[in-house]
Amino acid sequence: MTGGERKTMGRRTVIGGAAAALAAAGFEAAPAYAGAPSSTPSGAAGSGDQRVVRLSVLGTTDLHGNVFNWDYFKNAEYDDSAHNDIGLAKISTLVKAVRARLAAQKHTPEPLVLDAGDTIQGTPLAYYFAKIQPITGGHVHPMAAAMNEIGYDAAALGNHEFNYGLDILRKFQRQLEFPLLGANAQDWTTGLPVFPPYVLKKVHVRGEKPITVGILGLTNPGIAIWDKAVVENKIKFGGIVELAKSWVPKVRAAGADVVIVSVHSGIDLSSSYGDALPYPENAAGPMVEQVPGIDAVLVGHAHQEVAERFVTNQQTGEKVVLVEPLKWGMRLAMIDLDLQKVRGRWTVVGRHSQVLNANTVEPDPKVTKLLQKDHDKVVEYVNSxxxxxxxxxxxxxxxxxxxxxxxxxxxxxxxxxxxxxxxxxxxxxxxxxxxxxxxxxxxxxxxxxxxxxxxxxxxxxxxxxxxxxxxxxxxxxxxxxxxxxxxxxxxxxxxxxxxxxxxxxxxxxxxxxxxxxxxxxxxxxxxxxxxxxxxxxxxxxxxxxxxxxxxxxxxxxxxxxxxxxxxxxxxxxxxxxxxxxxxxxxxxxxxxxxxxxxxxxxxxxxxxxxxxxxxxxxxxxxxx
Incomplete structure (x- = not known):
């Protein structure tokens, strides 16, 4: 599978206060790659193959229908004991701040933006446009509208994507301006993927050939249990480790310099369904241990905050970085990959990750304006x-x-x-x-x-x-x-x-x-x-x-x-x-x-x- 080049260059407008916004959100500049020549700082032009380029990848997961920082069940602004904020409107502000910061740095590529699944279920906003005014009638799903506005590059399927049936899911997929990935969502009879398994993105580097980034999407095998009535005799779900072993080499063979996996599965091995399926529910860590060729993983499903964890591949000894940005848009993950050309090909030589806190920024007025009518309609419905x-x-x-x-x-x-x-x-x-x-x-x-x-x-x-x-x-x-x-x-x-x-x-x-x-x-x-x-x-x-x-x-x-x-x-x-x-x-x-x-x-x-x-x-x- 191949994807086109990014079409969101217009979103690289520098916004005022980006540095302050990121600092408040907890941003820390990752250290320069230790192997870079002292005269050539990370991200700057150097001579020949000594040049080190930093590629940033932003990520969300388990958004669960949250656009606004609003609790529809309380009819009030969202708050919890940790005073988290939620929603894509705030995530959009953080994404724009990161883009602005990177745009101000010469020779630094524009970041990619990914999601690790569970997008269209979880709030009355999501429910309304699945059941009360279904998007199959033509209305654009508010999550699709917000994610398109932000400019996502790819998203993985979550298990809750299947809750409302395949018609709603396929309509949502068609409304997205980026691919919805699921390499282990397979045709019941043929075993072939029924969603794109991966996408290749060309990331431009000034004065150099592009970096080709392969993004592989994997979803949770538990869908076979949790939404059996929807998928039985139609879609089956292979194991995360097993399908990663099959697809990571294919992504590399297709030309990927970098392989990032967006997986709707927790890091630590466990299954809420015990041995009811031959494949575990949470297997992102074992995937990294057993499958060589992965550079970074955006993790979802477990609703945990993991700013940075390194897992070593048993075959290559490579330390792969994994990050999980909590849930509901409370955090934005930021992965920094340092790349250097080795024998003429971009190779990852350094990895870092962190999470940025959405409660430090205001919502993006563009996203708010785009979806205010949808929000008001749902507020009126739930308060009737x-x-x-x-x-x-x-x-x-x-x-x-x-x-x-x-x-x-x-x-x-x-x-x-x-x-x-x-x-x-x-x-x-x-x-x-x-x-x-x-x-x-x-x-x-x-x-x-x-x-x-x-x-x-x-x-x-x-x-x-x-x-x-x-x-x-x-x-x-x-x-x-x-x-x-x-x-x-x-x-x-x-x-x-x-x-x-x-x-x-x-x-x-x-x-x-x-x-x-x-x-x-x-x-x-x-x-x-x-x-x-x-x-x-x-x-x-x-x-x-x-x-x-x-x-x-x-x-x-x-x-x-x-x-x-x-x-x-x-x-x-x-x-x-x-x-x-x-x-x-x-x-x-x-x-x-x-x-x-x-x-x-x-x-x-x-x-x-x-x-x-x-x-x-x-x-x-x-x-x-």
Whole structure:
């Protein structure tokens, strides 16, 4: 695959205050290549093959539909405990500042701009133009418009690109003015790539032949599980290491002087789906270790900030630089590659990387103006009133105590399944539902309820399914879920971080809230205690349905989201259980529809305290 030369030279206009903006963002000039002649500083003209040229590559990842520094669920400017800012409007300001700085330096090439995936899902802005006013009707996706304005050179596919189906994804791809790469997204039958695997970019150097940069894109194999309903029998996903071994030599053979991999996969080896697939979820580090010929890697998927990490290739001994710029446009990655001609060909002789903080700059007025109408339309939509609530419901404590907020999610799911099963062989089975505390900040107020209030409880675009499970399988499922808790002694009081988000072999940095599930019954309670003084695997006590102990052979229908049913989180039994309901209806929309239809949410109609945390049978206290 070959790409044209950059067409964004007009964006190299020097902007006032670029140096100050970069300094505030944390920019540090990388040291000159140590092997450069003392009379020829890095980036300056030298004699013959002694000249060293610095190529900069900028990168984002896991933007998740964020253009503006705005929290649609709070209807306020985005803020968090670290006071991060988000969105492409701020990233655009940083990109322009870097371009301006480099433009002021003679003989320094213009930087490339890349993304490592998960672009079109994650905010009401993204949802609106996928479901309410789909881009298939002709509207340009706001993420495409913003990224085109910034002047990206390439992007890798993320797993969430597939959430809205292939029609939306292909339309988004056509709207981009740069290639969307995915070497391991392969035709189900032929194995050939169904997206461009790589692109070659010619980077001009004054007085020299261009540097040819090969950009290889790889996405996450977990798509085969997480979006099975979208891709099965159409697209399969090979392993990141395996496909890199195949494609990196091809990129080199096509003429690349430099090979950069944009990969939607974390650095450290792990998989949330265990051994459900033969290929790991997070494999950027092993890829570098095992595949020679890679110069730098833009990492995504793990939502971590990695300013600079070097991994050594086992075959060549080369130290390759990897960088991950957190998420949502909070950071801009900057890779600096020092190149020198060796026997007439550009060769990387030095590598550095850093991340720039977006909270130090103002949003780019061009991006803001371009997408203000889209933003205003979505703000109006999410703030529209759809009903009332008799008392406030908060998810703040949902990970460690039974709350009305999560009971509401489970009630809506179970109610939809129960009604759909009328007249089927499963109609008389008790219905349970599974929910996770996705968003501790979510709350539905007393009084008027808006779309954003309800949507805040369910921030993912999952669809609803139902499966049949036995009592033994339900118990095993709950035991697996309970590994979310750290083992304790005594009854506290504990702070939340002392009991939640326990590290596991598949989540070494701590089990995320979305991989802790709570089960509840529809017409009768499913009651249990989670004894976190006990070791993992023997924590569920007093499991009962409708007041009677659950037996191993008892039959249940269990409402579950598509992520979990397809293997996300590697929970036992659910992915292999018989599916008795699957209408591809989004859970969040079911909740919005419930409020719109009934007009009133009354927690007393569905909330009872059915589960609790204990320590050797005694209740524990968690204080936030």
């Amino acid at each position: 009133k759809i009903g009332t609530c008799t008392e406030a419901m908060s998810a703040a404590t949902a990970p460690w105590e039974d709350t009305a907020a999560l009971d509401f999610v489970n009630f809506v799911q179970a109610d939809a399944v129960s009604k759909a099963l009328a007249g089927t062989p499963q109609a008389d089975l008790p219905v349970l539902a599974i929910a996770a505390p996705f968003n501790r900040a979510a709350a539905i107020p007393a009084g008027d309820v808006s779309v954003r209030d309800v949507a805040g409880l369910y921030i993912f675009d999952n669809t609803l399914l139902a499966v049949t499970m036995t009592g033994a399988q339900v118990r095993a499922y709950l035991e697996f879920s309970a590994q979310y808790f750290k083992q304790v002694t005594g009854t506290g009081p504990f702070t939340p971080d002392q009991v939640t988000n326990a590290p596991t072999p598949t989540a070494p940095n701590g089990t995320p809230d979305y991989n802790y599930d709570i089960l509840g019954g529809l017409t009768a309670p499913l009651a249990y205690h989670v004894d976190i003084a006990k070791p993992v695997g023997s924590r569920i006590a007093d499991l009962a349905y409708d007041g009677a102990a659950v037996t191993d052979d008892q039959q249940f229908v269990v409402a579950v989201n598509n992520y979990r049913q397809s293997g996300g989180g590697n929970f036992p039994h659910v992915s292999k259980a018989e599916v008795v309901y699957n209408r591809q209806v989004e859970i969040r929309q079911l909740m919005i529809d419930y409020v719109s239809t009934t007009g009133t949410v009354d927690p007393s109609a569905f909330h009872t305290t059915d589960w609790s945390l204990t320590s050797n049978g005694a209740p524990i206290t968690v204080t936030s």
